[in-house]
Amino acid sequence: MRDDLRIIWLIAGRELRDQFRDWRILSPLLVLTLAFPVLMNEVAHQAVAFFAKYGANLIASRLVPFSVLIIGFFPITISLVVALESFVGEKERGTIEPLLSAPLKNWQLYFGKLLVGALTPLVASFLSIGLYMIMVSHQHLQMPSLYTMFLLMTLTVAHATLMVSAAIVISAQSTSVRAANLLASFIVIPVAVLMQGESVLMFWGTDQVLWLAVAAVIIMAGLLVRLGISHFEREYLLGREFDSLNWRWILRTFWGSFRGEAKSLFDWYRLEVRKVMRRLAVPVLIILTLAVIGYFASYDWAMANIPRLLPNASTQDMKELVNGALDSAGLAQAGRHLSALLIFGNNVRATFVILLVGIVSFSVLGVMAYLVNVGLVGGVLGIFKLSGYSPAVLFAAGLLPHGIFEIPALMLSSAIVLYIGAALVTPQTGKSMGQVVLELLADWAKIFLGVVIPLLAIAAVIESYVTPSILSAVMK
């Protein structure tokens, strides 16, 4: 183990020394790292004076922590170039082959690059934050508490780890530094958006939620590292010489995987769809368990908290609450005829959203989107219970008729996204990352076109023509 760590440090140390000998990397890094806190200090000083003038002291008191968050973030984006060119830069300079020919394990190489990729931005970030805090301490600005500073530092480390992990994945999979730099936008922009959300939480003053954000970011970073190592292959790093969009290969790989060995539609269902369905057994079980937990947790939360939150609610208030709940559950139109096409379109869109957010987050956000739906049902039925309705009857009359088809469709959509997420972070020997992604998308398409779409179509027809009549009869 000690020897392994020594090798990781050896790789990282060499590159660190290399950077510190290159004025083209060092000078912008130093200038921006040192200049930005000065600029930010002046802005914060002016802003605090402005807010104090209008009595917005709460915002003013949160401004310094917010500035720390921003100051910590900028050096990371600047020095992200180190991580972005870690593999692909060496490849372009021709120095990667001797290194790959050495008896180094893939993970040693990967962590060596990750370490140097993370160290540079973190050192720059902490230097920047330290300088800013020195300036703040010399002014009449409210210093953040030690707890807040700890939280901010942890957030900065989490951001750096997330961005560097993603940058290393890009670097190991790109064939040119130019392509890697272009792809960096896919790291910087989402993290910038994430930081906006974190800033809102900071001004709102909800530290506990911020800790959850830290945990989520670290989990994502961990999954990215896992993804990177899983798909790190010396062969692909050396084998591909240039980027080319080979549509023929893309279509052939996707179609080959989608069609498989099937010669007819019946064959396709019997061989290909069944094969993927078998692979989904465990994900479906996980999704089912999550559904049960999510449903009852949400139901219990509603039962326990709503009376406490609304101790003096009048009947009228409760009625409004129920109407609101009915509206959010789509039941307000009970008895009215809703277009089956509209319902179908809405559900297809929902399953697409689960796929899209699931793919960019290794299934985490996809499964969360599914859980939100499940939790909503539990919460709404809890509110009904509080209003004197029987949740079992409402479930049987308002959800079950079309839910028999819709719920399995939703569960399968979530299960395949969970499967894709797990497969992405699992080593797949002999396959490029592109091939793995295309095959997984083909698996998704098999389930989506072969099972989910037909189920959603049937569910939409029932929801449009049958459920409203049953629900209307029961509600009377």
Added chain:
Amino acid sequence: MIETQDLSKQFNDFWAVEGVTLSVKPGQILALLGQNGAGKTTTVRMLTALLSPTRGWARVAGYDVSRRGDEVRASVGVLTEQHGLYMRMTGVEYLDFFGKVYHLNADGRRSRSDYLLDYFGMAQAGARRIGEYSKGMRQKLALARALMHEPPVLLLDEPTSAMDPESARLVRDEIARLKSSRRTIVICTHNLAEAEVLADIIAIIYKGRILMTGTLEELKQNVLGTPEYEAKFSRPWLADSMKTPDGMTLIGRGESSIRFRVENPREANPLMVRELAAMDAPLVAFQEVPRSLEQVYLKVMADVQGSSAEMIHA
């Protein structure tokens, strides 16, 4: 030792190497000859366990390249097509870095580094940044890196390219010394004279396939036919009544020389010399007509390209 059987590598639809079967024993040098893009680098990369074979197998220093990549890489010293040097390091730092990568201790690293830099005449340059080195010095440093851990197997891609004649001679001498210390060596080169001097076995690769493999003599025999000998005389001499032994054919006659094709030189040549002496021929030299590896290579290439062209026309 290097052994391969049906070693093949496919990239998408393209077979970069197909069906390569080779055997190089310790103390032998194999020269891999071929045009650019013939598959030499891909073959070397498979032997270094950098690329996994699509078909077939290879064992290097007793380790299977597909299953024991780390052990293979530890046993091999590679000189890559590109030098792959870190320009901001000094020569000494560079060798020390790779010494650490190959798990050499501090004393071992220092002594190997000193020896190699001294051997290649770079003892003074060792403290300078690699970026300041000439092309030849970089090549020598890259070779020193490959030799740093004294590997039992060496895979050298163009070991003397860009070197001045003295440096190239040094490298050739070092390769010969390594051969005598029972190292297994593969050289990819376009320098046919160098291959001729160094190689025990020569393999000609074309479009991923080995066209021909064997010793230099075997290749000459197979490609250029039976050897030719020439008898030179001190003055014009007519050899009308001369009798040639079995397996020897007169193929040319000059004013003061004659040329034979000889199938069994060991038996026929002494008989011929005796015959010439008996006839009082003013013989001053009797020697083989030199045939170079270049002639063999060019003939093989001309034949294979001709047959390819014929196939296309057909």
